[in-house]
Amino acid sequence: MSDCKTVRYSTYEEQEPGTVIGNLATDLQLEAAGGAGGQSGFRLMPEYNGSVPVRVGERDGQLTVGSRIDREQLCEEQEPCLLLLDVVSFSRDKFLLIHVEIQVQDINDHYPEFPQPEIELEISESSAPGTRLPLPAALDADTGSYSVRGYELSVNGHLELELSDGAGSGGVQQPVPAPTLLLVKPLDRESEAELSLKLRARDGGNPPRSGEARLRVRVLDENDNAPAFGSGSLELELREDTAPGSLLLQLEARDPDQGLNGELRFTFSPRVEADARRLFRLEPRSGRLSLNAPLDHEARARFELEVEARDRGARPRASSCRVAVRVLDVNDNAPEIRVSALGPGPGPGEASGLASITEAAEPGSFVALVSVWDRDSGANGRLSVSLLGPRELHLRPAYGINHYMIVTAERLDRERDTEYNVTLVAEDQGPDPRRTVRPFTVTVTDVNDNAPAFPRSVYRLSLAENNLPGAQLGTVRARDPDLGPNGRLTYRLLQPHEGPGPGPGPGPGLQPPAVAVEPHTGSLYALRSLDREELPELELLLQATDGGSPPLSGSTTVRLIITDRNDNAPFITHPPPPPPSPGNRSAAPAPAKMALPGGAPRGYLAARVRAQDADEGPNGRLSYRIVSGEPPGLFTIRPDTGDVYLGRPLSVSPAGPGPGAFSLVVAVSDGGLPPLSSTVTVSFTAGPGPRPAPAPSGSPGPAQRSWDTSFTVIAVLAAGCVALLLAIVGIASTCGT
Numbered sequence: 001m002s003d004c005k006t007v008r009y010s011t012y013e014e015q016e017p018g019t020v021i022g023n024l025a026t027d028l029q030l031e032a033a034g035g036a037g038g039q040s041g042f043r044l045m046p047e048y049n050g051s052v053p054v055r056v057g058e059r060d061g062q063l064t065v066g067s068r069i070d071r072e073q074l075c076e077e078q079e080p081c082l083l084l085l086d087v088v089s090f091s092r093d094k095f096l097l098i099h100v101e102i103q104v105q106d107i108n109d110h111y112p113e114f115p116q117p118e119i120e121l122e123i124s125e126s127s128a129p130g131t132r133l134p135l136p137a138a139l140d141a142d143t144g145s146y147s148v149r150g151y152e153l154s155v156n157g158h159l160e161l162e163l164s165d166g167a168g169s170g171g172v173q174q175p176v177p178a179p180t181l182l183l184v185k186p187l188d189r190e191s192e193a194e195l196s197l198k199l200r201a202r203d204g205g206n207p208p209r210s211g212e213a214r215l216r217v218r219v220l221d222e223n224d225n226a227p228a229f230g231s232g233s234l235e236l237e238l239r240e241d242t243a244p245g246s247l248l249l250q251l252e253a254r255d256p257d258q259g260l261n262g263e264l265r266f267t268f269s270p271r272v273e274a275d276a277r278r279l280f281r282l283e284p285r286s287g288r289l290s291l292n293a294p295l296d297h298e299a300r301a302r303f304e305l306e307v308e309a310r311d312r313g314a315r316p317r318a319s320s321c322r323v324a325v326r327v328l329d330v331n332d333n334a335p336e337i338r339v340s341a342l343g344p345g346p347g348p349g350e351a352s353g354l355a356s357i358t359e360a361a362e363p364g365s366f367v368a369l370v371s372v373w374d375r376d377s378g379a380n381g382r383l384s385v386s387l388l389g390p391r392e393l394h395l396r397p398a399y400g401i402n403h404y405m406i407v408t409a410e411r412l413d414r415e416r417d418t419e420y421n422v423t424l425v426a427e428d429q430g431p432d433p434r435r436t437v438r439p440f441t442v443t444v445t446d447v448n449d450n451a452p453a454f455p456r457s458v459y460r461l462s463l464a465e466n467n468l469p470g471a472q473l474g475t476v477r478a479r480d481p482d483l484g485p486n487g488r489l490t491y492r493l494l495q496p497h498e499g500p501g502p503g504p505g506p507g508p509g510l511q512p513p514a515v516a517v518e519p520h521t522g523s524l525y526a527l528r529s530l531d532r533e534e535l536p537e538l539e540l541l542l543q544a545t546d547g548g549s550p551p552l553s554g555s556t557t558v559r560l561i562i563t564d565r566n567d568n569a570p571f572i573t574h575p576p577p578p579p580p581s582p583g584n585r586s587a588a589p590a591p592a593k594m595a596l597p598g599g600a601p602r603g604y605l606a607a608r609v610r611a612q613d614a615d616e617g618p619n620g621r622l623s624y625r626i627v628s629g630e631p632p633g634l635f636t637i638r639p640d641t642g643d644v645y646l647g648r649p650l651s652v653s654p655a656g657p658g659p660g661a662f663s664l665v666v667a668v669s670d671g672g673l674p675p676l677s678s679t680v681t682v683s684f685t686a687g688p689g690p691r692p693a694p695a696p697s698g699s700p701g702p703a704q705r706s707w708d709t710s711f712t713v714i715a716v717l718a719a720g721c722v723a724l725l726l727a728i729v730g731i732a733s734t735c736g737t
Helices: 071-075 274-279 702-736
Strands: 004-012 020-023 041-044 054-056 062-065 082-090 095-105 118-124 132-134 148-153 159-162 180-183 194-203 210-220 233-239 247-250 264-268 280-282 288-291 302-311 318-328 336-341 354-358 366-373 383-388 393-399 403-408 419-428 435-445 458-464 472-475 489-493 515-517 523-526 537-546 553-563 571-574 592-596 605-608 610-612 623-630 635-637 643-646 660-669 677-686
Touching: 004 020, 004 393, 041 054, 054 082, 071 095, 095 366, 095 393, 148 159, 159 194, 233 247, 264 280, 274 280, 274 302, 280 302, 336 354, 336 419, 336 435, 354 366, 366 383, 366 393, 366 435, 383 393, 393 419, 458 472, 489 515, 515 537, 571 677, 592 605, 605 677, 623 635, 635 660
Parallel strands: 004 095, 118 210, 233 318, 354 435, 458 553, 592 677
Antiparallel strands: 020 062, 041 082, 054 062, 082 095, 132 180, 148 194, 159 180, 194 210, 247 288, 264 302, 280 288, 302 318, 336 366, 366 403, 383 419, 393 403, 419 435, 472 523, 489 537, 515 523, 537 553, 571 610, 605 643, 623 660, 635 643, 660 677
């Protein structure tokens, strides 16, 4: 499971670039780059590139100072001053989010300074002891103990500094408030019209640093009643959506003097900041305090307004009233969502709205960091975050209360889903909730996890025999859903299963390869001319291999059927012609000789002609016919079987018992286009025999006589076969002994 680690470090401001802050690999006991697989390291999340003065070592995770760190510029008065960044530790199949918090500690590198090097004050000579004159506070950019910790006033007999205790609750030191000048002894303008003093501010450093300002206190002649407010401090609460121009407060002050000495003017004290003067308007004559510009609770939630009432006497007298304005929040800001991810390339993924994760990532692997915030406060700024999308991705807390991680919930399959479109929804819990919806896309990168696969386990191709070498048989393709080299296939033929072919010797020899494959397309080609009668079928094993690392492969069987052409003429097997004479082997074959009994009846089976054809189908389907015969019309033949019958009774010449001679030419043709044929010549010799007597009533006819003659022939042949078998058995017995 992926997890988020939080690590904390501390460093001082103004350290030299290159100063080591910490080492993530060592402190978290992680594997540095160059370990197993060599594919690990550390990478700063994209939104921090160039925006933080800290560098992260990509190989060992060492944190060093990258550029000048000025705590006052970085955090102003915020305490503690934290520098936050997120680092991803990654390896081949593991991504780990590391949240780094670096506390920047202050050094005493600034002097206290007053807003003006010379401060002018006025006080009436009739002011009673206890009269207070506010002084501007000194500013020190340092914080904590290095901020302003005290003030000192040069020695005089009339004025002292009044300081409040700077210790807060729990002993935590708070910023020292601005000093106040306290009158401890009545003044006499005639004896001393102006007091020139030195005001010094010091910080808490060791040694401390200090800054000075010159005080010029003018003593005014008698206007001995100062204006007085009904209350020295007022509290005011405003909704941030209060309309500009609204009346906020009617300030009232009294001065018992008459004339100009009792005519008052209301003004903001010099201590009031320019931002407050822009937002609030004070009418000098009436003391009406109104809103001048829209408020924003998220920019500032509290204002301190110091209002002075001053009379118009020759020597004006003034008093002040503190008005604290608290700005109440309304739900006027929608939540904001930031998604930080490692994109498909070397750059960040946030700008393009894309994140990338390999399909080999384990469940729980880090995909993206989701940060949400709402500038409102309270329930208006309290957020709930949800992830709408496929079940393969899950949202879980990362660190803090508003930082989440998108992680894988189960194994991914790029071939099933190449990307996931998810929607992040952040909603606040205000009375009228506001919602922000952020779509985000997670792309899945490929690994070689699919072997090539053929759609069928067996392919059947056909090719007519006697083909030309190089003839294309067909194309067989495999499919691989992986991408790039992982899905780029090459084909090759494994050892084909070919039948034996004719060899040079008496035994069979192996034929050369008959088929080749084009490696990139899967197209099959014949390398030589094929003969169906010699090789009717060829079985090939075709293998497809992808370009992954390591490569994967798959195979299929290709059965090549060699179809027939009519390239073989019929071959006469019966009756066999007599062997040629030893001295004349090149002469035409002699006719086959056969005997016929004299007086054979019509329909008598005179001979059987048999033939074979190596071709198949119509090319091997044979038919028989009589080409010529002597005498004509004596013989008939069955076209389908080749059986030759007498077309009329065989008669012997009455002149004497001598034998007769007859000839017959039979042609055998196949059914090819065009057909091929062979012929055989049969010479019949008829022996003498008595003229058959007229058949008496009830005596068997020609058909019966034909059957009797056929039976006689069959019996003679059977007897000869038995005799031959007995001779073979006798010879075998003799050899065995």
